[in-house]
Amino acid sequence: MNILNTHILTLVTFIPAAGGLLLLLVPRRDRDIRIFSLIVSLLTFGLSLHLVARVHRMLPGFQYEIDRAWISTPNIHYHMGVDGISMWLVLLTTFLTPLCVLISWNSIHERVKEFFILLLVLETALIGVFTSLDLFLFYFFWESTLIPMALLIGIYGHGRKVYAAVKFFLYTMVASVFMLAAVIWLYAHVGSFDFVTIQNAIRTGQVEGFSTAAPWLFIGFFLAFAVKVPLFPFHTWLPDAHVEAPTAGSVLLAGVLLKMGTYGLLRFNLGLFPEQSRHNAPWICTLALVGIVYGALVAMVQPNLKRVIAYSSVSHLGFVVLGIFSFTQAGLNGAMFVMLAHGISTGALFMLAGIIFERKHSYEIADMGGLATPMPKYATFFLFITLASVGLPLLNGFVGEFLVLSGAFQANPWYGTIGATGVIWSACYLLWMYQRVFFGKVTHPENSTLADLSAREQLALWPTAVAALVMGVAPLLWLNIIDPAVQAALTPFAQVASKVVGQ
């Protein structure tokens, strides 16, 4: 068991990419490629369950750690580990990838092998982002996600796919450079890329010149993460990327890639720069609030299904940032929970959008209308997920939003109050969209013969629906593990606060 505990993170991280390599060598027929990819991704998911099964609930720090010297100059370690925060993001990734394989089963006809290789490599990169505890390793995985994702959009997308891919790539690449600079500064002054070492050095005040550099370092990390989240006003790459991306790309983009940003804010900005975080919180929270309202309002008037969902992500991720920068237990727990819930429900929404695209070759809402009549099962799944996204209690969206808002309200009543208008906006844009797509008479005659969900499509959707319900009814399965990790993340803030009080 101990051996597995030591190597589990390596296995979970690299099995998808290894599968991708094998795919390069072995199967020929498209069908075999799909089945093989499904098996690899399911195997990864199964292994990742080990993380939850064997977790020490009350231990706040990193678990399943592995720390080997990798390169001596520069001093890079192969250091991996997860806590209650990153563990769930790993699971979210491994949960969504098999569904991505299923949903891409028939929609990808050309360059099938390359598609699934890219998908599996992307999975490895995403998991690596969440498991790395060495900043160099982290940066490596961070940038590695860009390449397969940009290629997925650029090759398998639709419409202005190259524009979207380049926009996505440049936007996030440029922002990452600032983080790189900050990472290098830290390495130059601490002599290590190791997250735990750097954190301890900062906390004990051993880093020379830190107090003058800290504001810049904070901004460096912040910019990279804020673009990825995306926080208003850095969000305009997102709708373009989503609209042109293939379904599986959208699912992982919204489901996991955006969480790299919020995870980074939580792990690095809060973890390394508590005082700067506190100092900058007012305007960051303001941007988050603007994002919540702005994203929802713009989502409301979008004529394109995927753009509605994309802007709704801007709004939902605003809740996450608001929760993180409330520095309250409820806010951070809620932020974590919104990340997971949004991953599931928005992932599912993009799958649903992809299903209709396979039939209609359009995301335009005007091309739909009255679809509940020919496609009742599809309409039911769509409604269920929409309700989860609207934040109906007993489904997954509610718990996170409630905790975030109650935490934000404790930090500053205005944050909670303005943020809570989100419950009105989300009902407006999602129900209006739902009405335009599903209700009324069938407006386009060709839509009256659309096929309802196939068994495979249902197989891809059922897990998300079940997860949405279980997360809403029994959120403690998640919160029990998240809570101690969040408490640990907040300890320096309690100290900052008491220092202020002490003065």
Added chain:
Amino acid sequence: MTPSLHLWLIPILPLIGAAINGFFGRRLSRQTVSAVALTFCGAAFLMGLYVAARFPSLELPHAEYLGHWIRSGNFMVNFEFYLDQLTLVMLLVVTGVGFLIHIYSVGYMWEEGGFYRFFSYLNLFMFFMLTLVLAGNYLQMFIGWEGVGLASYLLIGFWFTKDSAASAGKKAFIVNRIGDFGFLIALFLLIKHFGSLNFSQLFSSIAQQPAETAGVGLLTSIGLLLMVGAAGKSAQIPLYVWLPDAMEGPTPVSALIHAATMVTAGVYMVARSHVIFGHAPNALTVVAIIGTLTALFAATIGIAQTDIKKVLAYSTVSQLGYMFMACGVAAYSAGIFHLMTHAFFKGLLFLAAGSVIHAVGGEQDMRKMGGLRQYIPWTFMTMTAATFAIAGFPPFAGFFSKDEILARAYEANPAYWFIGVTTAFITSFYMFRLWFMTFFGDYRGREAAEHGHAPAHGHGHGGHGDPHESPMIMLVPLMILAVLSVIGGWVGIGGRFEHFLSPVFGEGATAVATEALSRSTEITLMVISVVAAVLGFYLAYVLYLKRPELPQKIADSLGGLYQAVVNKYYVDEIYGDLFVKPLVDGSTRILWHGVDQGVIDAAINDTADGARHVSDSARQMQSGNVRSYAGWVAVGAAVIIAYMIWMGVR
């Protein structure tokens, strides 16, 4: 330690029914679907009766704990149930009336498509409503609160191919969400200042606080915000606009959700929070004023409506106003009393109206009815009982509860009472107007049919000759509710109902009330309200039976005022111009095209263009050639890594 009653079963039973019909209903026969729905709803009613039977032996308030739901640090919310006298009344009303309406629906919906879907939603509604009623904390109450909103959304939009129905469902949900926003903020305040949402813990710690007599303090804010939530759910000014539109739903839905149960959730919530309101007299005054104004305002709109269900909808808004008036003067038990009798007679009014609509082939316009009492005698008789009950004639149920409210209102402030009595007169008038237009005179539906008039609902009961009576399965619930509409108020005689609820709301308030008003004042008030009801009856008799040409003349002479009433004071239009249109236009033009595309994207594209001019290689990077593009990526990554290594070595 009192034994566990397994209260959790009460909401879960209908949920099982909803799940069975929802998942398998499509393949089941109508008989099986209705059997499932009735069994599980009936089982919840039986559980309610069981609880009532065990009630005397319980130590009250009785709490049951099921499990943890949410925990964050020290803050914890459980699945838990809370049973006291107030819960019991609500429990019996919801399951009892709910069960009757389930029975009626089998007959009413028999011919409709999506039969299984309807009963699945109806059972789902029961689940959420019972969760709301039995909740042991505010957040669990919020589950039910939002859940009934969902059920309402689904059922209003049941005929979703009709655009108006789909829009009405959406409108109901969104307007309710505005109220929920207030509710949520109230919960955040409670969490922030009391650290809990559990009823027992909250109320015992609030009870120790001094009352806030001046200004808007914490408890006043909480009270006001809760009232925002209640105004959304219970259709009070300014959030009542969704309820009349909700009449797009099938009529049993209007009876169950939009008359008898869901819309009273706000009243229940205010009554449940009486400890908070008791410490926030200013908030309570606002409740009373909103209730009183809504009662009058909605009643005046009811005068000029011609759609039979719309009349009943505005009357519901108005009657809910009475209940808030009662809560606002701290006469909670009077409010709950009226809630109960209203559930009987308004549930009956809607069901009977459904029977009328059924009889005349889907027609809802009263101008095309008339003389129906000879065709549908049972419906007529039951509706008569309900009409006299709502109009406040003794000894019908509505008389006792309305009289109780008016007496308590008079004691608090004669202005409330005056508006209340005026509203009672108007109520009596428009209800008898409905009664006369529907059942008396000559049947006017035939000419309409000959002119090729299409029924308002194109759903089913087509092809009609003479109006016909509804089947027994619809009539039996009508009769039971008719009996309750007659005798249901008698439990209030001699203050028995108040006495039953006094452990919840306190005996003190009741005792003060009966002593504050002398016997003679009380009788005078009673006589005045009966006179108001009789006057309303007489006026309706004159205008709609004796001299039916008069109403048009009066309407013409009133001109603009009449038009305003017919058009519901243009409130929907005003909201549309004030909120909806600016939001949609502003979001499109300013935020999306303006900020997103005009400012942010333009800035980024300009930057990109600038970069393109500077460097040829940058242009090639965007050439669209994927291979060269991938190459650039690799080169870029290599450069960065090389730079990092160099930095590290240095």
